[in-house]
Amino acid sequence: MGALAIKNVTKRFGDTHILKGIDINIDSGQFLILVGPSGCGKSTLMNIIAGLEAPTSGEVQIGDRVVNDVAPKDRDIAMVFQSYALYPTMNVRQNIAFGMETRGVPRKEQDETIARVAKMLQIDHLLDRKPGQLSGGQRQRVAMGRALARNPTLFLFDEPLSNLDAKLRVEMRTEIKQLHHRLKTTIVYVTHDQIEAMTLGDRIAVMKDGVIQQFGSPEEIYERPANLFVAGFIGSPSMNFIDCHLAEQDGAVGVSLQSEGGARFVSLPDGQRFAGHLGQKVILGVRPEQIEVAEEDEPALLCKVHLTEPTGPDTMIFTQINGKEVIARVHPRAAGRPGDSMRLKLDLGKVVLFDPQSEARLG
Amino acid sequence: MTQFNGPAQYGFAERWLPRLVLAPSFLLTLVFIYGFIAWNGYLSFTASRLLPNYEWVGLAQYETLFANERAWVAVKNLFIFGSLFIGGGMAMGILLAVFLDQKIRGEGVLRTIYLYPMALSFIVTGTAWKWMLNPGLGLEKLVHDWGFTSFTFDWLVNPDMSIYTVVIAGIWQSSGFVMALFLAGLRGIDDSIIKAAQIDGATLPRIYWRIVLPALRPVFFSTLMILAHIAIKSFDLVMALTGGGPGFSSDVPATFMYASAFTRGQMGVGAASAMMMLATVAAIVVPYLYSELRGSRHG
Numbered sequence A: 001m002g003a004l005a006i007k008n009v010t011k012r013f014g015d016t017h018i019l020k021g022i023d024i025n026i027d028s029g030q031f032l033i034l035v036g037p038s039g040c041g042k043s044t045l046m047n048i049i050a051g052l053e054a055p056t057s058g059e060v061q062i063g064d065r066v067v068n069d070v071a072p073k074d075r076d077i078a079m080v081f082q083s084y085a086l087y088p089t090m091n092v093r094q095n096i097a098f099g100m101e102t103r104g105v106p107r108k109e110q111d112e113t114i115a116r117v118a119k120m121l122q123i124d125h126l127l128d129r130k131p132g133q134l135s136g137g138q139r140q141r142v143a144m145g146r147a148l149a150r151n152p153t154l155f156l157f158d159e160p161l162s163n164l165d166a167k168l169r170v171e172m173r174t175e176i177k178q179l180h181h182r183l184k185t186t187i188v189y190v191t192h193d194q195i196e197a198m199t200l201g202d203r204i205a206v207m208k209d210g211v212i213q214q215f216g217s218p219e220e221i222y223e224r225p226a227n228l229f230v231a232g233f234i235g236s237p238s239m240n241f242i243d244c245h246l247a248e249q250d251g252a253v254g255v256s257l258q259s260e261g262g263a264r265f266v267s268l269p270d271g272q273r274f275a276g277h278l279g280q281k282v283i284l285g286v287r288p289e290q291i292e293v294a295e296e297d298e299p300a301l302l303c304k305v306h307l308t309e310p311t312g313p314d315t316m317i318f319t320q321i322n323g324k325e326v327i328a329r330v331h332p333r334a335a336g337r338p339g340d341s342m343r344l345k346l347d348l349g350k351v352v353l354f355d356p357q358s359e360a361r362l363g
Numbered sequence B: 001m002t003q004f005n006g007p008a009q010y011g012f013a014e015r016w017l018p019r020l021v022l023a024p025s026f027l028l029t030l031v032f033i034y035g036f037i038a039w040n041g042y043l044s045f046t047a048s049r050l051l052p053n054y055e056w057v058g059l060a061q062y063e064t065l066f067a068n069e070r071a072w073v074a075v076k077n078l079f080i081f082g083s084l085f086i087g088g089g090m091a092m093g094i095l096l097a098v099f100l101d102q103k104i105r106g107e108g109v110l111r112t113i114y115l116y117p118m119a120l121s122f123i124v125t126g127t128a129w130k131w132m133l134n135p136g137l138g139l140e141k142l143v144h145d146w147g148f149t150s151f152t153f154d155w156l157v158n159p160d161m162s163i164y165t166v167v168i169a170g171i172w173q174s175s176g177f178v179m180a181l182f183l184a185g186l187r188g189i190d191d192s193i194i195k196a197a198q199i200d201g202a203t204l205p206r207i208y209w210r211i212v213l214p215a216l217r218p219v220f221f222s223t224l225m226i227l228a229h230i231a232i233k234s235f236d237l238v239m240a241l242t243g244g245g246p247g248f249s250s251d252v253p254a255t256f257m258y259a260s261a262f263t264r265g266q267m268g269v270g271a272a273s274a275m276m277m278l279a280t281v282a283a284i285v286v287p288y289l290y291s292e293l294r295g296s297r298h299g
């Protein structure tokens, strides 16, 4: 069953187009991530889903009803805000109860719900405190509790973790994921953190300038990015982009790569699919972990290490291919030191090619 | 470590210079505010009439004061004026602020228009409203000229109603100021709190009543303090608008005090009434300051 369908939604503020025709469709129980750089219209889209703002055109469907003319309170949604948006003069209990009170839920049921939610989020001991007396992480929990009390068909999370410190953010990320496993409620989650996007989402919509650049599963987005923007935005460190010429040599389609050790032609697997672009400039996209240390007997690129960045489990090697800085993620024991030369090879099965003009993925 | 070996005079100047600089204004305050309060307090126990006179009469002036019908009218008027002026000004101001907070067009212009009366002195306000409310000149004449000759609006010259004209002018002058204070407070409230409440299903009045206005409690109290002391001190507005009349029907303590001390040759009674006003203000301000200071120390 469809849980949320957004059909050709646009939004204009005066003369500025913020959303330019958004189409999204997700099934019940899915975890949708809206990810994109600041100002791309994520919150605007979220507010349109919530009914806090009206779309300029297009249709929003929650469950199987079109909700364009339905008030926020009647959309059966709950929302968690970046700033938590707790009611400052009410204590935690009243904050959680406010929505139920407004909807006329009987007192006894309210108390049961508060007890259930407080237990689930471990905020029992905070119920009589005011928001001002809570830490950031605790406020975040209360904001989640307020949303959970509603038991909605759709949760909307607008950057719920971005005000937390790094450690807490990772913890809460796991908790949100567990919560989703337990409740199986559909979630729309806005973030500009690509790690959050990859770890949490079933479906990811990558947005830029009010346009969805790609909509798909995390694997699709990571392995088959639709264009340069998506490729560069998802993944940390970013995908390496190497300028090349697509050429044919001995019947194989490939590119020539120039490193400190000299130039070498590498043929692309299944290269014939790029035959139409032979002789043209292309951008070769290689993720850092797709650059590996070559075995003794394997053909390899001899690369000089400019800089290393140990991260613990891996070490990032900075080198140059075709005049572009390239990062390789290698095992710390295999990593050379700055000034050393390393024998590297590309995992060609996974590399992608982009058209430098249209920036779209080829093949 | 060198700073401890420096000349002793250095530390001395450091310590005394600020005090020296502040001394003149401190001295002026001491003499012209607290000194005169004390002098006035002393005068209220003397037989002063047209001029100060130091013959001690104990509480006689206070007895005269409390026996004076005109003084009681002034006190009653202060209560009527104070409560309606504070309540009305506050309600009007909050209402205007809430309306202006709805992201309406031309907000800047409206805000200036509403705030403008506060830039006028009470004398100007009083005089302008005197003309407007004058039956032969203003509103009543206007409506008569339109042909509704049965219309009467004579509060300004009606002893039972004259104090209410002061209330009208006072609210007109202060509500823009209250609005500005509350608008600043409203702007400080996170937008997403209101969005959250909308999703929770609260109507706009309920959002303001349950969430937004309670969050503005500190603004509310500051405004109350400001309006209360304007009300208690109100003198110029009454002087310009009604002059305390007709008769003494719109007298307030300040005009009563002025009239006693300077126009009717009862300086002792005037001093006694001034002391009573001081006591009233202190009764409001002292607990407020106490709670504020204690609050900030715990802060």
Ligand SMILES: Nc1ncnc2c1ncn2[C@@H]1O[C@H](COP(=O)(O)OP(=O)(O)OP(=O)(O)O)[C@@H](O)[C@H]1O
Residues within 6 Å of the ligand: A013, A018, A037, A038, A039, A040, A041, A042, A043, A044, A045, A192
């Ligand atoms: N009420 C409004 N009037 C005019 N422009 C607006 C309004 N609200 C948002 N915008 C503009 O719309 C664009 C998108 O805003 P939005 O809040 O959706 O961004 P976002 O993707 O959520 O960014 P962030 O990651 O920083 O939260 C911004 O350029 C913003 O300036």
Ligand SMILES: [Mg+2]
Residues within 6 Å of the ligand: A042, A043, A044, A158, A159
């Ligand atoms: Mg946002």
